[in-house]
Amino acid sequence: MTGRVQGKVALVTGAASGMGAAAIAVLAEEGASVIAGDVDKAKLDGVVAELTSEGLAVTAIELDVADPEGWASAVRVAEETYGPLSILVNNAGIYRTPGVEETDQAVWDQVVGVNQSGVFYGMRAVIPSIRRAGGGSIINIASIHGIVGTEVGTAYHASKGAVRSMTKQAACQYGPENIRVNSVDPGIIETAIVADLRSQGGAIDELAQFIPLKRFGSAREIAKGVLFLASDDSSFMTGADLVVDGGMIAIQ
Ligand SMILES: NC(=O)c1ccc[n+]([C@@H]2O[C@H](COP(=O)([O-])OP(=O)(O)OC[C@H]3O[C@@H](n4cnc5c(N)ncnc54)[C@H](O)[C@@H]3O)[C@@H](O)[C@H]2O)c1
Numbered sequence: 001m002t003g004r005v006q007g008k009v010a011l012v013t014g015a016a017s018g019m020g021a022a023a024i025a026v027l028a029e030e031g032a033s034v035i036a037g038d039v040d041k042a043k044l045d046g047v048v049a050e051l052t053s054e055g056l057a058v059t060a061i062e063l064d065v066a067d068p069e070g071w072a073s074a075v076r077v078a079e080e081t082y083g084p085l086s087i088l089v090n091n092a093g094i095y096r097t098p099g100v101e102e103t104d105q106a107v108w109d110q111v112v113g114v115n116q117s118g119v120f121y122g123m124r125a126v127i128p129s130i131r132r133a134g135g136g137s138i139i140n141i142a143s144i145h146g147i148v149g150t151e152v153g154t155a156y157h158a159s160k161g162a163v164r165s166m167t168k169q170a171a172c173q174y175g176p177e178n179i180r181v182n183s184v185d186p187g188i189i190e191t192a193i194v195a196d197l198r199s200q201g202g203a204i205d206e207l208a209q210f211i212p213l214k215r216f217g218s219a220r221e222i223a224k225g226v227l228f229l230a231s232d233d234s235s236f237m238t239g240a241d242l243v244v245d246g247g248m249i250a251i252q
Contacts, residue, residue, distance in 0.1 A: 004231040006031030009082040009133070011074065011126060013037045013065050013118070014092030016044035018191030019141065022219035023089050023226045024048070028056035030227060033082040037063030037074055038092070057082070065092045065118030071125035078129065085129040086136030087230045090119040090163075093141060095193050097152045108155045115159035116166075123170055127179065135178030139229045140167045141222075142183040142241070144249050164241060171239030180238040182229045187245025189217045212247030 010027050014020035015036035024036045028051055038044040041062040048060040059081050063074045078085050093115045096107050119140050130136040145153060146160030164183050171181040188194060188207060194216065197204045208215055225244045228234050243249065 003031040004227060004233065005087065008032045008086045008136070008230070009035070009078060009084065010087035010089065010230065011035040011037065011078055011085050012089040012091055013063060013122065015060075016040045016047055018193065019186065019189060019219045019222045019226075020089070020091040021047050022223035023091060024058055025051060025056075026220065026223040026227050027087065027089075027230060028058050030231070032087065032230075033057040035059050035061060035074065035078040035081065035085075037061050037065075039064045065090070065122060066113040068121045068125070071121050075125050075129050079132075084133035085126055086133040088122060088126045088130070088136070088138045089141070089226055089230070090122045090138070091141045091226075092118055093143075093159075095153065095156050095197075097197075098154065099152050100154050103154050111155035112159050112162075115156065116162045119163050120166060123166070123181070127174065130179050131177060136180070137230050137234070138167075138170065138179065138181040139226050140164075140181070140183045141226075142167070142185050144185050144187050144243065144245050146183075147185060147241070147243070148249050167241075168239045175238055180229075180234070182234070182237055182240045182242060184222060184225050184229065185241050185243045185245065186222050187211065187217060187243075187248040189219060189222055191219055210248065210251065211245070212251055215246065217244060217246055 010032045015024045016038035024034050028034045044060045051058045142163040143160040146164045167183040
């Protein structure tokens with residue numbers, strides 16, 4: 001541990017699994033006090049218990065990012081527990097496969113509600129707290145699917161493109177207040193999302209051959225990117241995309 005976010009207060013969504021769980025561990029190991037939110041509170045409690053048993057400052061809260069009122073209470077709990085927030089990681093997200101004609105209203109509303117509206121509600125609720133902290137860093141987890149297309153996942157692609165675009169807008173609006181806003185665009189990362197696609201019989205593993213590094217990433221490799229953007233090491237970065245994909249979209 002080198003204390004790269006020592007003394008800062010962070011809120012991470014979707015923290016019960018995958019990249020969110022890795023992000024709360026890495027941020028806490030590097031000195032942050034962390035509020036960990038997830039819609040699956042029982043699972044989150046288990047993840048957080050392990051970290052607190054190692055002496056790390058992490059508090060679990062139930063948070064559905066698609067519920068604006070939930071955000072108000074999350075910020076209140078964060079400030080009462082640790083003080084004003086200076087790091088927000090909008091990580092919670094869901095993937096659904098249907099393409100354009102196959103996407104029904106319920107799938108569209110669900111994916112856009114969590115992935116896109118959730119990021120908007122999060123930034124809107126947390127920015128006043130970051131202002132009280134005197135500035136900070138917001139990291140929105142988008143995806144390479146917000147940059148390039150695939151044959152499926154219309155609502156997912158749409159929502160992730162929106163996250164990248166909102167990130168740049170917010171960066172322009174809040175730069176003068178020293179609030180930096182960047183996105184991380186993961187490639188294929190070994191988490192529950194990928195495990196689900198594998199269990200549905202998808203030929204996901206064949207995609208590794210198209211990645212220059214010839215493998216999928218780990219949740220911790222994404223968390224290291226989050227740490228960089230959360231810390232002062234990225235002090236002149238805002239409105240940027242950090243693509244962490246093993247070179248997947250660099251190859252022709
Ligand atoms: N795994 C990949 O290959 C990949 C690639 C690119 C981007 N991403 C993005 O990375 C982020 C994290 O994904 P992951 O792979 O770690 O997924 P994951 O399924 O392992 O974890 C997602 C977590 O979010 C939580 N969640 C779902 N809906 C929520 C809601 N409404 N409110 C709060 N929490 C909610 C889930 O309970 C779960 O704990 C997502 O935004 C995802 O779209 C994933």
